[in-house]
Amino acid sequence: MSTVHHPAKAEIELPAVLHALSDPHRLQIVRVLDECDDARRCGSFGLTVTKSTATHHFRVLREAGVITQVEDGTARLNRLRRADLDERFPGLLDAILAAAQPAEPLAPVI
Amino acid sequence: MSTVHHPAKAEIELPAVLHALSDPHRLQIVRVLDECDDARRCGSFGLTVTKSTATHHFRVLREAGVITQVEDGTARLNRLRRADLDERFPGLLDAILAAAQPAEPLAPVI
Numbered sequence: 001m002s003t004v005h006h007p008a009k010a011e012i013e014l015p016a017v018l019h020a021l022s023d024p025h026r027l028q029i030v031r032v033l034d035e036c037d038d039a040r041r042c043g044s045f046g047l048t049v050t051k052s053t054a055t056h057h058f059r060v061l062r063e064a065g066v067i068t069q070v071e072d073g074t075a076r077l078n079r080l081r082r083a084d085l086d087e088r089f090p091g092l093l094d095a096i097l098a099a100a101q102p103a104e105p106l107a108p109v110i
Numbered sequence: 111m112s113t114v115h116h117p118a119k120a121e122i123e124l125p126a127v128l129h130a131l132s133d134p135h136r137l138q139i140v141r142v143l144d145e146c147d148d149a150r151r152c153g154s155f156g157l158t159v160t161k162s163t164a165t166h167h168f169r170v171l172r173e174a175g176v177i178t179q180v181e182d183g184t185a186r187l188n189r190l191r192r193a194d195l196d197e198r199f200p201g202l203l204d205a206i207l208a209a210a211q212p213a214e215p216l217a218p219v220i
Contacts, residue, residue, distance in 0.1 A: 014209050015132045022129035089209035091201070099124050099199035 004062065004069055009084040012065035017089070020064035025049055026057045027100050030066060030080060034097055039070065039077035114172065114179055119194040122175030127199070130174035135159055136167050137210050140176060140190060144207055149180065149187035 021027055025047055032045050047054050058078060061067045065084065069076045085093045131137055135157055142155050157164050168188060171177045175194065179186045195203045 014206075015134055015137065018128045018206070019132035022125045022132055024125055027125065089205070091205045092209045095199070095201045095205035096124070096128070099202045 003071075006062060006068055007065045009065070009081075009088060012081075012084065012088050014089060014092075016064040017066060017085070017092070020061050020066050021096055023057065023060075025054075026061055027096075029057060029061060029078070030093075031097060031100060033067065033078060033080035034082065034093075039079040041072070041075045041077060043075070113181075116172060116178055117175045119175070119191075119198060122191075122194065122198050124199060124202075126174040127176060127195070127202070130171050130176050131206055133167065133170075135164075136171055136176075137206075139167060139171060139188070140203075141207060141210060143177065143188060143190035144192065144203075149189040151182070151185045151187060153185070 021030065028047065029045050033040060042054060042058055045054075047057070049057070058067070058069060058076070061078075062069050065081060065088075068079045068081060070079075071077075082093065131140065138157065139155050143150060152164060152168055155164075157167070159167070168177070168179060168186070171188075172179050175191060175198075178189045178191060180189075181187075192203065
């Protein structure tokens, strides 16, 4: 069981969500979580940062109400709070994730 | 003429925009600018912060590419870069401004 704090849906505040998503690594975490339905361990996101920095990023996302974290043995499983965010701020997450897409694909589509 | 730096449209980055909008006072500035077509002086936003703090907020918005600032005598005129932001990140500003609306009106509509 997780003992870490998660804000209730009604407590999720726009400035905190925008701050949480204002970092490229945290945006990457959210994009990965949005593309998979399952919860993911913190080590599975391909982040190019130290473990302590990654832990900080996950905490910022959790405290802003963007993700949930549940302890699973010695790891933490992360899940996007998509339904809560969509209900609280309709269209916001979609607009941010669309804006976070690269302007051009890495490889041209032939 | 203004000599302060403004990023070109192509240089506007999502993390910087989200960071700029992650503060309630800066969100208020953008909401006011979005509701008026004219440029506005820094002192006309009803901010409850010191002048130096307000100056900081306007600078963060300008450096992120959210507003332009043009000197007008001893004042600065601020204008929302609505067209640039809409072209760079379609739907993003609308989604954020919609999310920034109060969940309930201050006075009930009868």
